[in-house]
Amino acid sequence: MAESSGDATRIMVAVNESSIKGYPHASISSSGAFEWTLNKIVRDNASGFRLLFLHVQVPDEDGDSILLSRTLNLVQSAGQTMIHGFDDMDSIYASPEDFKGMKDRNRKRGLHLLEYFVNRCHEVGVSCEGWIKKGDPKEVICHEVKRIQPDILVVGCRGLGPFQRVFVGTVSEFCQKHAECPVITIKRKPREIPQDPVDD
Amino acid sequence: MAESSGDATRIMVAVNESSIKGYPHASISSSGAFEWTLNKIVRDNASGFRLLFLHVQVPDEDGDSILLSRTLNLVQSAGQTMIHGFDDMDSIYASPEDFKGMKDRNRKRGLHLLEYFVNRCHEVGVSCEGWIKKGDPKEVICHEVKRIQPDILVVGCRGLGPFQRVFVGTVSEFCQKHAECPVITIKRKPREIPQDPVDD
Numbered sequence: 001m002a003e004s005s006g007d008a009t010r011i012m013v014a015v016n017e018s019s020i021k022g023y024p025h026a027s028i029s030s031s032g033a034f035e036w037t038l039n040k041i042v043r044d045n046a047s048g049f050r051l052l053f054l055h056v057q058v059p060d061e062d063g064d065s066i067l068l069s070r071t072l073n074l075v076q077s078a079g080q081t082m083i084h085g086f087d088d089m090d091s092i093y094a095s096p097e098d099f100k101g102m103k104d105r106n107r108k109r110g111l112h113l114l115e116y117f118v119n120r121c122h123e124v125g126v127s128c129e130g131w132i133k134k135g136d137p138k139e140v141i142c143h144e145v146k147r148i149q150p151d152i153l154v155v156g157c158r159g160l161g162p163f164q165r166v167f168v169g170t171v172s173e174f175c176q177k178h179a180e181c182p183v184i185t186i187k188r189k190p191r192e193i194p195q196d197p198v199d200d
Numbered sequence: 201m202a203e204s205s206g207d208a209t210r211i212m213v214a215v216n217e218s219s220i221k222g223y224p225h226a227s228i229s230s231s232g233a234f235e236w237t238l239n240k241i242v243r244d245n246a247s248g249f250r251l252l253f254l255h256v257q258v259p260d261e262d263g264d265s266i267l268l269s270r271t272l273n274l275v276q277s278a279g280q281t282m283i284h285g286f287d288d289m290d291s292i293y294a295s296p297e298d299f300k301g302m303k304d305r306n307r308k309r310g311l312h313l314l315e316y317f318v319n320r321c322h323e324v325g326v327s328c329e330g331w332i333k334k335g336d337p338k339e340v341i342c343h344e345v346k347r348i349q350p351d352i353l354v355v356g357c358r359g360l361g362p363f364q365r366v367f368v369g370t371v372s373e374f375c376q377k378h379a380e381c382p383v384i385t386i387k388r389k390p391r392e393i394p395q396d397p398v399d400d
Contacts, residue, residue, distance in 0.1 A: 182384050183385070185376070187382070
């Protein structure tokens with residue numbers, strides 16, 4: 001092998017929001033994967049690495065175009081203006097402009113999530129960049145790996161109890177098989193696993 | 201997370217011999233995984249890492265105790281002194297001492313394999329250690345991970361052609377699921393894949 005070691009090692013880190021705290025809080029898994037990367041790989045060699053943060057927003061949860069069209073149909077058939085299934089239950093969505101506003105808000109929330117990671121990188125002096133994509137996380141992550149060609153992909157994964165050792169989260173397992181670069185899955189430590197599995 | 205970054209990151213690298221060249225030559229997969237680790241993770245931060253080389257010898261191929269007892273039974277029942285199924289087909293194994301000699305030879309060959317990796321580490325100034333175990337590689341690797349508790353396990357894996365992208369070698373796939381530490385699987389590059397799949 002004749003690898004060039006002159007350029008920085010580019011590590012893509014897939015990050016997502018906390019499923020209980022929501023935006024802009026990072027999930028325990030992705031912040032854990034990120035801190036592990038800093039502590040165990042980057043260490044004090046900040047100039048040797050560049051971190052690439054990818055946040056994938058799921059259309060069904062974020063009022064994206066797919067949901068928008070489906071929900072508008074629902075409004076028209078039911079004759080109601082109140083839409084269920086969103087975080088913003090205080091708001092009323094009655095026109096396409098309302099949905100556009102929500103899309104913008106979710107985009108901003110995604111940016112605030114990335115801001116957390118970018119700020120941490122600046123604290124330790126490692127160069128980085130972050131971007132947001134919409135779609136199925138596992139598919140988008142693999143597609144972005146193909147497009148960006150990082151040296152390593154780091155994916156956090158929800159923890160494993162004593163009887164769950166065989167289990168590896170769907171996204172990380174899919175990426176390990178399909179991503180066209182070496183993949184590191186960082187499993188949460190037992191002490192970091194919330195009592196309720198949904199509290200990630 | 202409050203990881204200590206004071207100690208070196210301990211990277212366990214599973215290494216094996218070339219299946220066509222035999223000892224002491226390293227397989228393309230394991231030497232590729234090792235060089236990748238040096239180039240992409242260790243980089244010029246040699247003092248930040250310690251490499252732990254584990255070589256697992258498979259009893260069925262190496263004249264180990266399990267094979268020895270089974271083979272001796274075969275000799276006794278067949279009344280022959282010529283044993284088939286080994287590399288050393290020129291030799292005649294007629295007594296337990298002959299097998300012991302072969303065991304020692306295989307052990308020495310394994311040490312020569314480790315010597316290659318240890319020498320490379322000394323060239324680049326990264327600290328390391330290596331050891332040999334007998335058994336089923338995937339089981340032994342996971343057992344050693346549990347015992348040694350490295351920060352990362354690096355496993356090479358035979359390459360993937362255009363129609364084999366889903367395939368991940370059994371050992372690496374097993375380790376990804378069962379090893380109790382983050383695992384990096386380094387797939388061979390297409391250009392490194394021999395014409396004959398057995399030539400690894």
